[in-house]
Amino acid sequence: MxxxxxxxxxxxxxxxxxxxxxxxxxxxxxxxxxxxxxxxxxxxxxxxxxxxxxxxxxxxxxxxxxxxxxxxxxxxxxxxxxxxxxxxxxxxxxxxxxxxxxxxxxCVQSHYFVTNACKGCVARPCVLNCPKKAIQMVNGQARIDPSLCVNCGLCQKVCPYHAIVKVPVPCxxxxxxxxxxxxxxxxxxxxxxxxxxxxxxxxxxxxxxxxxxSQMLDVIRALQSGNRIVALVAPAIPGQFPGDYPQLVTALKMLGFTDVYEVAQGADETIEREAEELVERIHKGEPFMTTSCCPAYTRCAHIHIPELKPYISTTKSPMLYTAEQVKQQTPESFIVFIGPCVAKKEEALRSGVVDFVLNTEELGALLVAKEIDVPHCEPASILNTPSAAAKSFPIVGKVSQAVWEKVKEQEKGVQVRPLVVDGIDRQNLKILRQAVKTKPDGNLIEVMACQGGCVAGPTTISKPMVAVKKIEDWIRKSTVRMNAPQEETTAVGVRS
Amino acid sequence: MERSNHDRKIHVVICSGTTCYLMGAAELFGIEKALEESLASRISIEGSPCMNLCKGGSYGKAPFVKVNDTLIATATVPKVIEEIRRQAAM
Structure with a gap:
């Protein structure tokens, strides 16, 4: 927008x-x-x-x-x-x-309202169609009696002049x-x-x-404590700042992070295990499995669609696998997850392995406060960067695609039919409820709470389209010459 | 013969230093989509490395955008569009 x-x-x-x-x-x-x-x-x-x-x-x-x-x-x-x-x-x-x-x-309770565009027509479909007889003509225009109206919206649908509007409560x-x-x-x-x-x-x-x-102050205190502080960078983050990812790694180290890990590293483990799990479930004759990496979705299913629980993959999220790997190598590390998501904060709090979460805007604020300009940072040399499939996790459709391709690679006989639920809204919740009752067309259902994937998360800075392009750039650069020194350091801004 | 002003290109430079990007420059890319085709075809949009205008505050606040030679501080979509239209009408 x-x-x-x-x-x-x-x-x-x-x-x-x-x-x-x-x-x-x-x-x-x-x-x-x-x-x-x-x-x-x-x-x-x-x-x-x-x-x-x-x-x-x-x-x-x-x-x-x-x-x-x-x-x-x-x-x-x-x-x-x-x-x-x-x-x-x-x-x-x-x-x-x-x-x-x-x-x-x-905000005034969500309601329907007749605007001045009402012509007081002879047909009066609003009056005739209102199931509660809540509409009367006053001074030549329709008027809704709020004490009778049940917000069904029929009057709005039938008005030939589009004169009736819904005044919502945005939240x-x-x-x-x-x-x-x-x-x-x-x-x-x-x-x-x-x-x-x-x-x-x-x-x-x-x-x-x-x-x-926010946990920003807690992170700043941790950074100033002299302890070993590790940044776990969500795969959506390379799309959120000017400059490229190796430069952002340097910027993070300038902020005081001892080490920086890509959460895509854990995503590689998620892909591996989720593919295994899917094959196992298909062999058992289960109709479908849903992905589990979006914490807003898994929480939503647990609270609001409990009948879906048995179908959610039990594979852990990329954040958890990455955090466990770090804790195993360096148990003394404090772990700060950085991502565009609110629900990850809740997942982190419950996890017992991630200490703090910083959102995209908060990381931006730390960089600006410290006058660190990412495009001016020397690019860090990054060894052992995760796979392109793992780096694509924040783009809708790419999680199921990664699992699908992994299955194709290993179990040639198993047919995977991915389906994507792009964004959790009331309509898509109905579809998910329906999936439990009627066998869905797909046997691998990816669910992302944010429409478009994590690139459209609630605290993102870049527009989703720009973010996708930047993530794809990082994938291209890291796969073409993984260990070669960076030549282009002037990739600044985005031309659209 | 001098070229008519109505063909003159309008060059929009959006500062893409970290400060400007965070404070709203990220929202400005794609601004040409809010313009009619005849005007959109006359503008070019480019991201620039940090123009160092945010330090000290003497130029105003981020994000900064230049429309040809005119500097806009605290640039927003409407402010930039207004300036593009002003220059297009000159």
């Missing part, structure tokens, strides 16, 4: 400020001033007044320091006091999303599992027993009211 989201811009600017103060060691002293610096006197306000704007900035900073807004007990407690707590805590906690009630505009509309809803004051709340951490509400809220509780 071609537009700049101002809420995204503000969030990134704040992340950079927070990271700069944390690196400088002046967070406690300076953080209370940040809302004033961001919204100086005399500037036109976005909300009712600059004080409201500043309050929202304060709460954004709270979430960025890892706190849940819902748990605030004293409104007078200054940011500096939270900073103190964040800089001394020893563990991060869930839930990983939080709603800023001050930012939530308490509720985006949530595929109905986990976000209004409290009596009209503010949104997330039910974390049913939330699948897909991050769609966060991406869709035009007020930026839903935020991740």
């Amino acid at each position: 071609l537009y700049n989201n101002n809420a995204t811009h503000i969030r990134r600017e704040l992340l950079v400020k927070l990271a700069s103060l944390a690196f400088e060691g002046t967070l406690r002293e300076k953080i209370d001033r940040v809302p004033l610096e961001m919204i100086p006197k005399g500037q036109p306000s976005v909300r009712c007044c600059i004080h409201h704007d500043r309050a929202v900035i304060k709460y954004r900073l709270l979430a960025m320091m890892g706190f849940a807004i819902e748990k605030e007990t004293d409104e007078l407690r200054p940011l500096s006091s939270y900073a103190e707590e964040a800089l001394t805590r020893t563990a991060v906690e869930d839930p990983l999303l939080t709603v800023i009630d001050e930012a939530c505009s308490a 509720e509309e985006a949530c595929p599992v109905g986990a976000i809803s209004k409290d009596p004051q009209g503010k949104e709340h997330i039910d974390f027993t049913t939330c699948i951490y897909c991050g769609k509400c966060m991406s869709e809220c035009p007020f930026g009211a839903i935020m991740e509780r």
Whole structure:
């Protein structure tokens, strides 16, 4: 989509400020001033007044320091006091999303509305078709009585003038599992027993009211601790920054990471084992198997489609295999997973092997705060880079393709018929439920919560198309001359 | 004979340093799709290495875009399009 989201811009600017103060060691002293610096006197306000704007900035900073807004007990407690707590805590906690009630505009409950385009026609299909008799003509135009309307949408469908619109609540509309809803004051709340951490509400809220509780400060502290800190870089990440992947590796080391691993390394193990598992299941006569690498999908299936559970591959995710490999080689390592996903944070928290998760924007903020420009970094020489199939995991359709090709390579007699569920929404959830009841056409079903795959994850910076191209570039470069010194260091930006 | 201004190419340079990219330059690639064909065919879009405008803040805030010789700070899709249209009409 071609537009700049101002809420995204503000969030990134704040992340950079927070990271700069944390690196400088002046967070406690300076953080209370940040809302004033961001919204100086005399500037036109976005909300009712600059004080409201500043309050929202304060709460954004709270979430960025890892706190849940819902748990605030004293409104007078200054940011500096939270900073103190964040800089001394020893563990991060869930839930990983939080709603800023001050930012939530308490959108009017999703409803249908007759606009002025209504001509008050003679046919009046809206009046005639409304099953609840909720529409009457008032002053020559249709009017819906909200106390009778059940939001079925029939009137909108039948209006010959397209005069009836649906006014949605964007976060509720985006949530595929109905986990976000209004409290009596009209503010949104997330039910974390049913939330699948897909991050769609966060991406869709035009007020930026839903935020991740960031672990960025914990990562900065780890980087400054002198311990061995290992970055596990999701295969989506090479598509997210200017410059190429070997340059990003150098940038990560400049930030203080001791070592950098591609999570695609674990993806190679996932492919291997998932192919074996699929063959075994087909031999047993099972109708199909679904992939298991998308944590929002597996959580979704466990909570919302339990009948699908037996069909989910028990193979672990690339992140877990990579983390286990690192822990085996260097048990003293702290592991930081870097990816575009919210649900991975939840998977990491449960895993016991991954210590922290940094999202794409947060990594960007660390680089900007440290004034590290990726395209200016010397490319690192990368040995033993994973396969092209593993590196393609973040692109929709490529996980099932990789498993399929692996089976073809090893078990020539087994027929694999891949199917792809591209994005979890209400429609696709129905399809998945149906798959359990009726035998689906495919026997290997790939499910990605984000439409397009991880390249379209909730915290991505690049547009998905650009990200795919950059990932393909990295695959080409790494397979053509895996160990040869890099010649092109000027590949900057993207021509579209 | 001088070429008519209406054929003059409009050169858009989007800074693709890490700061600009994070702060919104990534959203600006593909901006020609928001323009009508006659105008889109007159512009060329190119990513540039860090132009060093983000340091110190004297040029404003990232992301930075140059439309021919005009520098735009805190560039957004509407701001860049407005400048392209202004120059096209000259």
